[in-house]
Amino acid sequence: MLRVEDLDTPAVIIFLDRLETNIERVQRLIARQGIGNRPHIKTHKIPAIGRMQIEAGAVGLTCQKLGELEVFIDANVCDDYLLSYNILGARKTDRLMQLASRVKRLAVVADNDVVLRGLSEAGLRHSRDIPLLIECDTGFGRNGVQSPEAALDLARLALKLPRIVFEGLMVFPNSAPNTHEFFSRSLKLFREAGIALPILSGGGTPALNRLAEFSMMTEHRAGTYVYNDVMMVHSGVASWQDCALQVRATVVSRPTAGRAVLDCGSKVLTSDQYYVQHYGRLAHYPGAVISGLSEEHAIVDLTNAPKRPKVGEVVEVIPNHCCSVSNMTDEVHGVRNGVVELTWPVAARGKVR
Amino acid sequence: MLRVEDLDTPAVIIFLDRLETNIERVQRLIARQGIGNRPHIKTHKIPAIGRMQIEAGAVGLTCQKLGELEVFIDANVCDDYLLSYNILGARKTDRLMQLASRVKRLAVVADNDVVLRGLSEAGLRHSRDIPLLIECDTGFGRNGVQSPEAALDLARLALKLPRIVFEGLMVFPNSAPNTHEFFSRSLKLFREAGIALPILSGGGTPALNRLAEFSMMTEHRAGTYVYNDVMMVHSGVASWQDCALQVRATVVSRPTAGRAVLDCGSKVLTSDQYYVQHYGRLAHYPGAVISGLSEEHAIVDLTNAPKRPKVGEVVEVIPNHCCSVSNMTDEVHGVRNGVVELTWPVAARGKVR
Structure with missing residues (x-):
């Protein structure tokens, strides 16, 4: 022993009791909102922990890189993934399509027309539909379209392009300053345009305490909560x-x-x-x-x-x-x-x- | 092709022409001082590059971890190493002794009596002498004895302990504020005490432009110079x-x-x-x-x-x-x-x- x-x-150690409690507590918290829990694997990068999250009730998992997806699909962790990253270039979109053929659902994101057109071409090459979310920048200052109007424009392109199945919007993190306003206005704009938004995907562990403020979201992606750290304690x-x-x-x-x-x-x-x-x-x-x-x-x-x-x-x-x-x-x-x-x-x- | x-x-790429030029230029620079070049492998962590450094004229290599040393000794890169880290605990000192048995010389450092006594015990367990340098803190604020007097005290202990072969002092980096004064005073103190200092080991890539200021040193350990980066350009x-x-x-x-x-x-x-x-x-x-x-x-x-x-x-x-x-x-x-x-x-x- x-x-x-x-x-x-x-040595990096994981207190298993705490890990299990964190997984169960956040699953309950998100389920109580009536939305899907789609944990981000970036924190642990371990298939066995992904499986614990799925068994606790997660609807699927989030990866940020094709290489992560390959490890998790090889390990048969689940059959519903979101790849929350702009995938560019035929080499990468071909890998994406091969991975998509191995699971029930693999959605991906885009925040610009170059990425979107590349995905459509890959869908055509592989005769495969690609579920797609548009990434929105609500003030975090990273990737994302800059306004609800820009999201609508890109959605219109997505609806026109072959093999792209537009499914909704995504943001990271909810706690960025303009998330509520951006998503409220988007809902109105898209409704007026007659475009459905079946998926609104929010993210971030610090937002877990404020899920009720973002009642328009249909799913939440949190990563760090499985382990937590000084940053998470600091964020309350x-x-x-x-x-x-x-x-x-x-x-x-x-x-x-x-x-x-x-x-x-x-x-x-x-x-x-x-x-x-x-x-x-x-x-x-x-x-x-x-x-x-x-x-x-x-x-x-x-x-x-x-x-x-x-x-x-x-x-x-x-x-x-x-x-x-x-x-x-x-x-x-x-x-x-x-x-x-x-x-x-x-x-x-x-x-x- | x-x-x-x-x-x-x-993708991480290495411009081979630049790598070769960096290795040759720094070898010449250090040789011109009439001292030994003992590059630190932490920058590249690649046996083939260590071999290039040895072939260019380095007297040996510096590693900071036993695991690095194992990789380099397994790859037969050279037979003279300095492990510039306090090694503590029987598990680690046993590994150190096993590694020492596979090369001509493996020196190690200490900055306190607990480490020193542990090394002596390991030397006794394995019937092996351990070449030792005392690490000095000349203002960088990391490891190291705090004064020439403390260096002398620890050297006296080293001289008393079985299986320890006291060889001199080491510092990182030369560019710390008090290196010159600390080493000048140490030379005087040790001379008065009748204790030889065959090795004075300095370090750091930024110090390469100022080697002449530290003419008491017998060898220099630089790492980053093989590749260089924004930090090195910034340091001139x-x-x-x-x-x-x-x-x-x-x-x-x-x-x-x-x-x-x-x-x-x-x-x-x-x-x-x-x-x-x-x-x-x-x-x-x-x-x-x-x-x-x-x-x-x-x-x-x-x-x-x-x-x-x-x-x-x-x-x-x-x-x-x-x-x-x-x-x-x-x-x-x-x-x-x-x-x-x-x-x-x-x-x-x-x-x-």
Whole structure:
């Protein structure tokens, strides 16, 4: 029997009780809205966890890359996927069509006419209809059409193009400033134009507390909630006890009274900061924060920590952004009551194409 | 014949001419100081490139993790290594001793007595002497003893402990504020104490322009110089034409006149910023900078770019920090005159233990 203390550091561990609770709690939360739960696999990248989400009641899964989709379809996790990314070029659209032939439904998104026309041509090449959502930018400043009018224009093109089956709109994240207004106006515009919007797909873990505000949505895509992290606690949607992914690391140096150095650097924890001014917290040392990272070193600022770890001690770090941790590690260890129950390879790690 | 245009994106490419020039130029620069060149493999993590560095005249290589060392020793790259990290715990020190038995010399570092005693015990268990440097913190604020006096104290312990062969001091990076003073005072202190310092090991690519200032050093460890990146150009030690690693990415969206989105996010480019306020530059679009990253999207700010790329176009990105790019990609493609000459697996990727 392998105990968690037997793992050499750095090691990425998953508290299985917390993982299961997170999956069930969010499934209930989304189901209570009467909408579909379509989790984003980017956080875990592990088919077994995708299967847990489906078994809990998810209507399907969201992937962002063809390579992720290939891993999940190979593992027979489910038969209904959304690929929430602009897919461009014949090489990629051919892969998309091959994947579509292996499941009941594979929808994809577009936010411009170049992508849309490429998808239509691929549908023609492969004699296959392509369910399509239009991605909308409601203030997040990433991909997406910029207005309900632009969404309508692109939808009209989608309706004209062969093999494209226009199904609705998608946004990430709901919590962007103009989501409610954008989607309300779109509903009105599309109704006036006589174009149905069977699917309105919202997203983001921080939006889980505010689903009722977006009652027009028909499904929700959240990813980070399976593990949670400093960013999610900061956003108010999770507590420290909901953080299922942690990094076990060894204190390799205590150069000064106020500084500890851990053997997990940016190669384990990532430099992602988002809303916080540090790079992770020590679970059992209140006040201890990771103030700096290099590739193999985490610098812990102990100035405000009354209790301080010694050289050789193993500590547990709650990372800022668990999705990036998953992307860098080859495996995670599932732990319950101090016992390592299983080790999952992160099968869809590093799938960037 | 595979041309660079045939690579699907995102793809990490290495301009082989630039790589070779970088290796030769820095070898000459360090040799001109009359000191040993001991490149740090963390930047490339590829045995074939380590071999190029050795063939150019490097005295040995530097690794930071046992897992990296295992990959390089398995590949027979050279027989003289420095492992520049505090190694703690019997599991790791046993691996260290097994690796040491396979090469002519494997030196290691320590900055505290716990690490030092653990190494001595491992030496006793395996009946093997361990060449040791003491790591000094000259103002960088990471690992290292805090003063020449502390270095001397630890050296005295090293000299007393069985199986430890004290060889000298090491620092990263030379460019930290107090390196010159710290090392000058250490030389004096150790001389007065009658303790020889055969090895003084400096490090860092930005210090390559200032090697003459640190004439007490006997060897230099630089890593990033093989590829270079925005950070190195910013530090004045490389030009854009020295940047051997680039990321080919497709423009997947042009949501607004001033914004492009590329299919390489933090999973390819890393969130590392260091001295710059962006996440990378577009090689052939002056003024275009990556202003934001999420996992699969790079947001390009085109506000100050007179020329702007279209949807579907492939662009080349110079990353902020090439070492982190290496750590996330499974392979890189070596390119010369537009032809993909070879594909190297990044064999020591993700070796965090």
